[in-house]
Amino acid sequence: MIPGTTRTALLLAMCIAGAPTLTAAADAAAGQAFFQGTHSGGKPDTPSCTTCHTSDPRAMGKTRAGKPIDPMAASANPNRFTDPAKVEKWFLRNCNSVLGRECTANEKADVLAYLKSI
């Protein structure tokens, strides 16, 4: 017989462990629409991911200061998405720049799914 508190803790742990699976129903098509789309609410010079990354994630992008950006598609750049801290750092900055807010977990999962699918 499992004591009540332990049972609650176990349930909670299962819910937390299960949460990523539930939210990770990543949708590459939604990610594509998000990546290619024009957004509002962010900074005027960066209305879209494509402002710097171009509409082809397999191609080189360019920062507004003129510096090349390596391709975002994992197929064109094996180093992409290998460093979670780097991924979160740039989602935070660039979502603020493009949308004026942080991206949701679902938005990030969708974009990653898109960039890993092409």
Place this chain on the structure above:
Amino acid sequence: MSRLRVTLAAACTIAFGAAAFAEENEGGIMPVQDPTTQAECSACHMAYPPQLLPQESWHAIMADLSNHFGEDASLDPATARTIENYLVSNTGSMRGVDPANPPLRITEMNWFTHEHGQRLRNRAAGDSRIGSISNCVGCHGGAANGNFGD
């Protein structure tokens, strides 16, 4: 060999060595030496040498990284502090700069506008290979190594 002669030889080596370096490095500015500053700043643009702006400008720029020339360039506080310390301790005050209202752009500095007139600005804006007047290496191939010679 007398001690005097050794000293003289050493002095000459230093003097001529320095002269040769200065000649090679004409237009030279010490590039960023701090690895954190180099890595973080050069993610989007050449890591601009601290000497190109006065201390007041670097303080102001580092105080508002979430609005960094039209983009969010936020850093964790520890990293930002490291970079700010490096920048301000490798430059000084500059003549003609209002400390209460310092320029935020290198391209606004008098020395910069003197060196880069309208013709060069138009060229930079109109040439997609350069893209921006703030892209030093678009014209100065050795800029990242501190060589801004034409």
